[in-house]
Amino acid sequence: MADMFDFLADPTAYVALFTLVVMEIVLGIDNLIFISILSNKLPENRRATARRAGIGLALILRLALLSTVAIIVQLTEPIFELFGHGFSWRDLILIAGGLFLVWKATKEIHHSVDPEDHKDTIVSQAATVTMGAVIFQILLLDLVFSVDSIITAVGMTDEIGIMVIAVVAAVMVMLLASGPLSRFIEQNPTIVMLALGFLLMIGTTLIADGLGFHVPKGYIYAAMAFSALVEFLNILAKRKRRLDREKAAGAKAESTTHDEPIKVPAQVHGAPPTVT
Template identity: 75%
Template sequence: MEWLAGHFEFVSNPEAWVALFTLVVLEIVLGIDNLIFISILTNKLPKEQQKNARRLGIGAALILRLALLGTISIIVQLTDPVFEAFGHGFSWRDLILIAGGLFLVWKATKEIHHSVDPVDQKDTMMGKVNMTLGAAIFQILLLDLVFSIDSIITAVGMTDEIAIMFIAVISAVTVMLLAAEPLSRFIDKNPTVVMLALGFLLMIGMTLIADGFGFHVPKGYIYAAMGFSALVEGLNMLARRKRERDAKSQSTLH
């Protein structure tokens, strides 16, 4: 009990509460990337499997993050260089980020190519065919691992309190779980949003690769660009709905 109480001494420290709030917000923001990928990928599955796939994918993200927090001393060592090339010391974290970024770029590029090619619509995120539950979960787990390691290293850089890290991770994944269904329905009902989300994934993949090579891109720039793009798409959607209502009104009058 004394060991457990020792981890919650931060409750009497106002600075620790600020760190907790900041880290929770940051973890939620970092989880957006993961959630977009999960939402688009699971929408390819049959309707009856989509909800379970999303829950399994997000549940796996929580388990991975908590397990990585349990081995935090090892995770911290992942930032130590293991070899040097092109004048940059590469760590295991760098290699994982590069591999994850390449996977995201490949996946997003493939889906963008198929979505703009009307000749072949099979095996795309736009079409709900040729995707099994096992394949979806496997791909989600790959990206869960990449985002989880990045998330934990971010948490370690902000606070030394393990309890704060656990609370922030659990809070972020809970928000992901609550937002998964509405986001997936929104993407499913608005096909043009899929292309925008694929563009986000492409940008995120390139950012992961750049980070792995030592070129850090501030997350604020990325999410500001995503937010502006989403705002523009939202205005386009409102304009399309207005045109549809006007067209219906005209047809009714005639």
């Protein structure tokens, strides 16, 4: 076990460690978005438990996969060929996970935009949604993202210790960020549609990757960052318009109060005038 961390004596290993930690955190964004919006389907008092369970499962899966690195490496070897493309177990896992994401995102988008559909949406707190169902769906995607994450780690370094530290660091960041991200999504309903769009895009790229059409991750995350920036500006603009309306309404009410004429009570017929 001690041999696993012998790399700590090598200064150059810290560069690889930092690079891999950043890479694992970036790769965890997909998983974190899914966990955050799916946990928001539960009642508020159970969401934190679901998030912690989902992220804990992600850590357990990734550490378990790290203990079988030799098997993970073999997942990239083709097991059969179709239409001139060799499919490996990794490809099949990515395709299955991508199809699940596309189905889930499409289903939730349909529920959100169809006025005739009265089923629960991703932002509702329907009693029919159970903790077990949410955790099971999180577990399915944890498996897909964990396999992709570990294969990326294996391709970047040969040191198991570096992989372990990078995975644990990335999961800790996910754990810290999951609460604020879930609350932000809940407080800004338009973000839900954007997050579902992200999941739809991620699912499509997983399917494409499994079919042999590799899409550089930089393009995907650049598109996500740009879309998030535009949505953030929309939120700021909407908030400014609301404050302007509230300020204008307050000024109008104050002006009406000052300009209102003083009403003198009508004198009762036959009654003597009141002397002040």
